[in-house]
Amino acid sequence: MTTLPATRRPDLKTALPGPRSQEIMARDAARLSTSYVRPYAFVPDHGNGAWLTDVDGNTMLDFFAGIAVSTAGYNHPHIVKAISEQAGKFMHVCLSDYPQEPTTLLAERLLKHVEKPGEPWRAFFGNSGAEAVEAAIKLARHHTGRSHVISTLGSFHGRTYGALTLTGSKTKYKRGFGPMLPAVTHVPYPNPFRPPFNSTPEHCGDAVLDHLKMLFQTVIPADEVAAFIIEPMQGEGGYIVPPMGFLKKLRHLCDQNGILLIFDEVQSGMGRTGKMFSFQHSLEYGGVQPDIITLAKGMASGMPISAMLAKESVMTWPKGSHGSTFGGNPVSAAAALATLDLLEGVVKHPECGDNLMDNAAMVGAFLLTELKAMQAAFPFLGDVRGKGMFIGLEFVDAHGQPDGALRDRLSQAMFNAGLLNLDCGESVIRVSPPLILTLAEAKTGLEIMREVFRREQERRG
Ligand code: PLP
Numbered sequence: 001m002t003t004l005p006a007t008r009r010p011d012l013k014t015a016l017p018g019p020r021s022q023e024i025m026a027r028d029a030a031r032l033s034t035s036y037v038r039p040y041a042f043v044p045d046h047g048n049g050a051w052l053t054d055v056d057g058n059t060m061l062d063f064f065a066g067i068a069v070s071t072a073g074y075n076h077p078h079i080v081k082a083i084s085e086q087a088g089k090f091m092h093v094c095l096s097d098y099p100q101e102p103t104t105l106l107a108e109r110l111l112k113h114v115e116k117p118g119e120p121w122r123a124f125f126g127n128s129g130a131e132a133v134e135a136a137i138k139l140a141r142h143h144t145g146r147s148h149v150i151s152t153l154g155s156f157h158g159r160t161y162g163a164l165t166l167t168g169s170k171t172k173y174k175r176g177f178g179p180m181l182p183a184v185t186h187v188p189y190p191n192p193f194r195p196p197f198n199s200t201p202e203h204c205g206d207a208v209l210d211h212l213k214m215l216f217q218t219v220i221p222a223d224e225v226a227a228f229i230i231e232p233m234q235g236e237g238g239y240i241v242p243p244m245g246f247l248k249k250l251r252h253l254c255d256q257n258g259i260l261l262i263f264d265e266v267q268s269g270m271g272r273t274g275k276m277f278s279f280q281h282s283l284e285y286g287g288v289q290p291d292i293i294t295l296a297k298g299m300a301s302g303m304p305i306s307a308m309l310a311k312e313s314v315m316t317w318p319k320g321s322h323g324s325t326f327g328g329n330p331v332s333a334a335a336a337l338a339t340l341d342l343l344e345g346v347v348k349h350p351e352c353g354d355n356l357m358d359n360a361a362m363v364g365a366f367l368l369t370e371l372k373a374m375q376a377a378f379p380f381l382g383d384v385r386g387k388g389m390f391i392g393l394e395f396v397d398a399h400g401q402p403d404g405a406l407r408d409r410l411s412q413a414m415f416n417a418g419l420l421n422l423d424c425g426e427s428v429i430r431v432s433p434p435l436i437l438t439l440a441e442a443k444t445g446l447e448i449m450r451e452v453f454r455r456e457q458e459r460r461g
Helices: 019-031 077-087 101-111 129-144 161-166 204-218 246-256 278-285 330-344 356-377 404-416 439-460
Strands: 044-048 051-054 059-062 121-126 148-152 184-187 225-230 260-264 292-295 306-311 381-387 390-395 422-424 428-431
Touching: 059 439, 077 330, 101 121, 101 306, 101 330, 121 129, 129 148, 129 161, 129 225, 129 260, 129 292, 129 306, 184 204, 204 246, 225 246, 246 260, 246 278, 330 356, 356 381, 356 390, 356 439, 390 404, 404 422, 404 428, 404 439
Parallel strands: 148 184, 148 225, 225 260, 260 292
Antiparallel strands: 044 051, 051 059, 121 306, 292 306, 381 390, 390 428, 422 428
16 A cells, blocks of 8 residues: 555535536436436536536546546646647638648657558548547448458447447447448457456457457458457457457458458557557567557547548548548647647656656556555455556456446445546446546545445445
8 A cells, every 4th residue: 555645635515416516417408418328417617637626616536537538637738728829820721621730740740659660651530539430441441442340349439320330339329220331240359357258368369369260261251351440458348458469469360361450549549558559568569550540539638639540551542532521620639739748748747757658657557556456355346457547447246247236336436425437348437537647646536446445345244
């Protein structure tokens, strides 16, 4: 256990939700789409750093960053300045038709993180993760002249028809919306905590690839497969880290069959795991290079923008074949450049060392160690896994099976104690705070979690 002081605690001035929140929640419930989930009674008013204050003046610590989006937290002066300056210049001139400096610079700076000598890449910009995924599937089909796409169970790739078809996490996303895109097959994700095909944590990746090879021999001609799309670390499905050698073997199988490899880094990318992209952890295992990368969420610390990066040798679609009115918006691009400044350490954030990527690695490692210690103390915390600030806590029943009801109860208890958090998978809470989270703030969050777990333990007697 660390001796670090927890400097600041959540400040709850009313019962949750407070009166003003209740009023807005009622109006929201009456007028907004019935599809919105609303699991937590919190109506944000303003934020600062890793803290969010609601319309009743209740201040909470943020351990979910608007689903891994608010890289630089809230109201970051460097991001706000970049947005205001660009907004004062121009806010839109369609990027499909006119080149512009913020997006040119953004492409140059992002691509530096993937390019190898002699192998240039190019960038396409959209507005959302789903749009980046749509662009990736379209490019893969266009470039290969093949139609089939392989995806994974547990995956989340977005809610537009192509991305939704690839999504494999929950039937509720698809029920009533069919038919989906044809020629998409899902294979299990190599989850070491729940290894598919009765395999082992170490060999679950091999088991998935054996299954895929069997499909290639029986039902899917491999030479009709355009792409395999995968989250190098699975987000919505439960914050799962595959066995590290897996991506390299997958790359090899794709190469053998002329299949493009798409890494969906929408949730795991942009420094969250302690590296710019989560697949770069595979460097420890000899390295892997995909053909296409999709990015969104954390790119611009909350401004909407997404990117589909592809090898120049793959980005062969002709002028006019794909585009977007708003994609690559210059204000969002300015926010993305400012976010990169902080991630790369071009601009330093006080208390966060050299750069936000290192901070994610360092504070994330601290969180992981402390949470693993809690796992040892609380039997219902079945698994603690992750890299950097991409951490999953899986809750289990007495038989080691996923316990979603327990997860929901604990998640609400954390929320009621002032810790914003979010579920994922069947019985997982994701820990995905803003990357500016300090060690002291991490400790505050851990104290809240420990207290919630302790009370659960006590309740069980
Ligand atoms: N891909 C991944 C890995 C995601 O986690 C998400 C969203 O959660 C998406 C794609 C879709 O992104 P968006 O909601 O911005 O369309």
